[in-house]
Amino acid sequence: MAMTMNGDFVLPADKATVWAKLNDPDVLRVCIPGCQSLEKTSDTSFQATAKVKVGPVGATFKGKVNLTDIDAPNGYRISGEGEGGVAGFAKGGAVVKLEEVEGGTKLTYDVEAQIGGKLAQLGGRLVNGVAKKMADEFFANFAKAVSPAQA
Amino acid sequence: MTATEIGAPVRRKEDFRFITGKGQYTDDINRPGQSYAYFVRSPHAHATIKSIDATAARAVPGVLAVLTGDDLAADKVGGLICGWMIHNKDGSPMKAGAHPALAQGKVRYVGDHVAVVVAEDYATARDAAEKVVVDYGVLPAVVDMNEAVTGKTVIHDVAPDNRVYDWSLGDKAATDAAFAKAKHVTKLHIVNNRLVPNAMEPRAAVGDYDSGTEQFTLYTTSQNPHVARLVLSAFIGIAPEHKLRVIAPDVGGGFGSKIFIYAEETVCVWAAKKVGRPVKWTADRTEAFLSDAHGRDHVTDAELAMDEKGRILALRVKTKANLGAYLSTFSSSVPTYLYAPLLSGQYDIPAIYCEVDGIYTTTAPVDAYRGAGRPEATFVVERIVEVAARELGQDPTAFRRRNFVRKFPHQTPVIMMYDAGDYSASLDKALEMADYRNFGKRKRESARKGKLRGIGFSAYIEACGIAPSAAVGSLGAGVGLWESAEIRVNPVGTVEVLTGSHSHGQGHETTFAQLVSARLGVPIDQVSVVHGDTDKVQFGMGTYGSRSGAVGMSAISKALDKVVAKGKKVAAYVLEASADDIEFKDGRFQVAGTDKSLAFGEVALQAYIAHKFSGQELEPGLKEGAFYDPTNFTFPAGVHICELEIDPETGVTTIERWTAVDDFGHVINPMIVEGQVHGGIAQGVGQALLEGARYDANGQLVTASYMDYAMPRADDLPSFQVGTTVTPCPSNPLGIKGCGEAGAIAAPPAVINAITDALGHEDIAMPATPQAVWKACQKAARKMAAE
Numbered sequence A: 001m002a003m004t005m006n007g008d009f010v011l012p013a014d015k016a017t018v019w020a021k022l023n024d025p026d027v028l029r030v031c032i033p034g035c036q037s038l039e040k041t042s043d044t045s046f047q048a049t050a051k052v053k054v055g056p057v058g059a060t061f062k063g064k065v066n067l068t069d070i071d072a073p074n075g076y077r078i079s080g081e082g083e084g085g086v087a088g089f090a091k092g093g094a095v096v097k098l099e100e101v102e103g104g105t106k107l108t109y110d111v112e113a114q115i116g117g118k119l120a121q122l123g124g125r126l127v128n129g130v131a132k133k134m135a136d137e138f139f140a141n142f143a144k145a146v147s148p149a150q151a
Numbered sequence B: 001m002t003a004t005e006i007g008a009p010v011r012r013k014e015d016f017r018f019i020t021g022k023g024q025y026t027d028d029i030n031r032p033g034q035s036y037a038y039f040v041r042s043p044h045a046h047a048t049i050k051s052i053d054a055t056a057a058r059a060v061p062g063v064l065a066v067l068t069g070d071d072l073a074a075d076k077v078g079g080l081i082c083g084w085m086i087h088n089k090d091g092s093p094m095k096a097g098a099h100p101a102l103a104q105g106k107v108r109y110v111g112d113h114v115a116v117v118v119a120e121d122y123a124t125a126r127d128a129a130e131k132v133v134v135d136y137g138v139l140p141a142v143v144d145m146n147e148a149v150t151g152k153t154v155i156h157d158v159a160p161d162n163r164v165y166d167w168s169l170g171d172k173a174a175t176d177a178a179f180a181k182a183k184h185v186t187k188l189h190i191v192n193n194r195l196v197p198n199a200m201e202p203r204a205a206v207g208d209y210d211s212g213t214e215q216f217t218l219y220t221t222s223q224n225p226h227v228a229r230l231v232l233s234a235f236i237g238i239a240p241e242h243k244l245r246v247i248a249p250d251v252g253g254g255f256g257s258k259i260f261i262y263a264e265e266t267v268c269v270w271a272a273k274k275v276g277r278p279v280k281w282t283a284d285r286t287e288a289f290l291s292d293a294h295g296r297d298h299v300t301d302a303e304l305a306m307d308e309k310g311r312i313l314a315l316r317v318k319t320k321a322n323l324g325a326y327l328s329t330f331s332s333s334v335p336t337y338l339y340a341p342l343l344s345g346q347y348d349i350p351a352i353y354c355e356v357d358g359i360y361t362t363t364a365p366v367d368a369y370r371g372a373g374r375p376e377a378t379f380v381v382e383r384i385v386e387v388a389a390r391e392l393g394q395d396p397t398a399f400r401r402r403n404f405v406r407k408f409p410h411q412t413p414v415i416m417m418y419d420a421g422d423y424s425a426s427l428d429k430a431l432e433m434a435d436y437r438n439f440g441k442r443k444r445e446s447a448r449k450g451k452l453r454g455i456g457f458s459a460y461i462e463a464c465g466i467a468p469s470a471a472v473g474s475l476g477a478g479v480g481l482w483e484s485a486e487i488r489v490n491p492v493g494t495v496e497v498l499t500g501s502h503s504h505g506q507g508h509e510t511t512f513a514q515l516v517s518a519r520l521g522v523p524i525d526q527v528s529v530v531h532g533d534t535d536k537v538q539f540g541m542g543t544y545g546s547r548s549g550a551v552g553m554s555a556i557s558k559a560l561d562k563v564v565a566k567g568k569k570v571a572a573y574v575l576e577a578s579a580d581d582i583e584f585k586d587g588r589f590q591v592a593g594t595d596k597s598l599a600f601g602e603v604a605l606q607a608y609i610a611h612k613f614s615g616q617e618l619e620p621g622l623k624e625g626a627f628y629d630p631t632n633f634t635f636p637a638g639v640h641i642c643e644l645e646i647d648p649e650t651g652v653t654t655i656e657r658w659t660a661v662d663d664f665g666h667v668i669n670p671m672i673v674e675g676q677v678h679g680g681i682a683q684g685v686g687q688a689l690l691e692g693a694r695y696d697a698n699g700q701l702v703t704a705s706y707m708d709y710a711m712p713r714a715d716d717l718p719s720f721q722v723g724t725t726v727t728p729c730p731s732n733p734l735g736i737k738g739c740g741e742a743g744a745i746a747a748p749p750a751v752i753n754a755i756t757d758a759l760g761h762e763d764i765a766m767p768a769t770p771q772a773v774w775k776a777c778q779k780a781a782r783k784m785a786a787e
Helices: A015-022 A025-031 A124-146 B015-019 B069-074 B122-129 B172-180 B225-235 B263-275 B285-291 B374-391 B396-403 B423-433 B436-448 B469-474 B508-520 B548-575 B600-609 B670-690 B742-759 B770-786
Strands: A002-011 A035-042 A045-054 A057-071 A075-083 A089-101 A104-116 B035-041 B047-053 B063-068 B113-119 B133-138 B163-170 B184-192 B204-210 B215-220 B244-247 B279-282 B298-306 B312-324 B351-360 B452-461 B483-489 B495-499 B527-530 B582-585 B588-591 B597-599 B623-628 B637-647 B652-663 B720-724
Touching: A002 A124, A015 A025, A015 A089, A015 A104, A015 A124, A025 A035, A025 A124, A035 A057, A045 A075, A045 A124, A057 A089, A104 A124, B035 B122, B035 B263, B035 B285, B047 B113, B063 B069, B063 B122, B063 B263, B069 B263, B113 B122, B113 B263, B163 B172, B172 B298, B172 B312, B172 B351, B184 B374, B204 B263, B215 B225, B215 B263, B225 B244, B225 B263, B263 B279, B298 B374, B312 B374, B374 B396, B374 B452, B374 B742, B396 B423, B396 B452, B423 B436, B423 B452, B423 B637, B423 B652, B423 B720, B436 B452, B436 B637, B452 B742, B483 B548, B495 B508, B495 B548, B508 B527, B508 B548, B548 B582, B548 B588, B548 B597, B548 B600, B548 B623, B588 B600, B597 B600, B637 B742, B652 B670, B652 B742, B652 B770, B670 B720, B670 B742, B742 B770
Parallel strands: B035 B279, B215 B244, B312 B351, B495 B527, B652 B720
Antiparallel strands: A002 A104, A035 A045, A045 A057, A057 A075, A075 A089, A089 A104, B035 B113, B047 B133, B063 B113, B163 B351, B184 B298, B204 B215, B204 B279, B298 B312, B452 B637, B483 B495, B483 B623, B582 B588, B588 B597, B637 B652
């Protein structure tokens, strides 16, 4: 099942800080909802484990995350593939762009993902709702992480 | 108490049990020491299985076993079979890929069975399944039939272009010649939407093995337990038939989906010996969506040739049938011999030619669903006939009437020999009941309210009473489709009927008992019907294809004849008369022309006491069996009229009136028949307006729950006006034709013909959801604006 999602967020930090945090596994680990581990396997790849619950389906996803199309400090494409066992799988990516704006940096994201198995069977309404909530949660966490008080 | 007559609207004997929660369904059965199975299913539509690591799952406390396709292969358990061989145009056999009960090397649809976890309880099995690590090599999904036949992605190596068969029926040359001289040709592109069966009770199985007697028992949600035993024994190789008992207890609806022999029940009965414990599996609703064999899914191009007066000269049909990822038990026959032979409809069509391609895709297997092939045929015929009438500017009822078959028997150009019918009689009665005369007035009233009113007809025919064994054998069926019955009269005169038919909602416990009561004069509450257990009942073929009345009850009727004949002999000894002089009437054996008589119960008792005759002269006891093999299909037919109103602002369609006039031949219990008609119409309306199974391009089923798959509800339906006409079926002793599928066959074209009548154009596909209808309304509006 195809899933698309996009949006933007203004973060209270300069572009260089936001870029650094976007590449910091420790920051990402804290910000990704349900993330249990995120290990750097190379400069542009990570190994991740995250616990996700969508309606009645709960699963631990294990997978690889790769960064491509890196255009420091303006953006990248983050893509991944995760297997959630009986719950199904998810693969896809997001194009992330940073832009200086008044009061900080505007982060724009554009997600395109494919989900399969039990997650897809739950239906688009439920899955899209949860995905949007998780994205909101991520950016709320990320905003905290990059705000000057934290930095 | 007296006998219950044929034709009496007797209330269903089984309903007290069902509505008070006393039904015994497969999931209600619990065996001592029972364990629970949970299936690991593929999340991918198409993938190789590189490895399965079950180490962590096996280590979970309470897990008894994790079994895979390798274990099945090691035990030499055979694959699931397709029991109907179809031949290609060139005479070569169809290409059927292997269908292991647990995947071996490859998965081919989302929900395909990869492994089974057996544990002390269901929750443990389910949790441990999360720990089974499957390494998949993902392959491209193939969902679209046109893409499948390019062969870019091969699902089964045996079928390199994913074509199971290319089959044809009819006379191509004669059809082409008729088209060449036609004055008018109507063309129509038709999609028959894929459906999920949605029986109220999900599938379930309990496998049991007794190591002392080496006896297997399988409790399963089956419409045909003997066929299940035959397949599990002779083909899959679980155990010889005498060591395998199959019990199909109360079954909560099937609609065809429980005819087939599935992976889960095969695995449960096999695993029971493997783990040394009974193994139970009950599908959750999502599993039912994923793995019950789906229905329909045809894409068809049809052409109808007519002369200058609108007489039909020929029909040419080209159909692609989606068979899914594997061939289910009878899937090959549904779009071929259960479909094309019905393309003559109620019409005298001199030439018909039909080509069907059966195509593999990476989707759930597709097989028989209420009507099985005949709804698809009826949809083609009744849509194209309606469109042809519109193109010729003729009243659609007059057009139909002009082309009706009038003389019987009538040999169609596509196998079937219609034996009896009066199609004009049903049409006349339906038009009267529907008040067709005043439809124009009602349409104008709707228009004043800003609504679009339409009327649609469906003059359907179906072939039921499946089926004459020799006929289906010559067409490729693996077995004949006769039925069996045994009548056991107890010494006190009560009667047990053992039938090879299986009731899963049809009310056999009532209608079968009603027949026995009427014939023997025994009160209906002294007759019980036994079915669904291979240890109790002689071999039988089960229930599908509206066959239990026409074939199952005919077998009972034949056995009753034998009971009466034997009873006469017993009475003759007791009454000291010649058996030839004994008459049986109103439940009494009487010496003709005298007042000497015995009640049925007295004769039964004498048959068992056996003092009045020696066993050398006459065998004691009163028990007779019969196998009945029909000589022809039966041909229920009728006219359904749907009148509806569309709100062009919202696209919401409201069915205002529904008239059904059916000719089912003789009717045993009109109340049960009417119930069958109601249910069938509801399912047909569901297909036309609401239901549609959708896979996305990656082969993910995106309509896998009731959030995304709409079933018809009471408020989607009007009160039905149901009537009947009667031409008795000449080919069986009861004159019965069968009624179980009629509504589902008749309804979809009636709805779509009504919607297209309201819209003023033909461009709408099923399901005609409010969104689709709203879009179609915009098109009509644009067309008018352009004019």
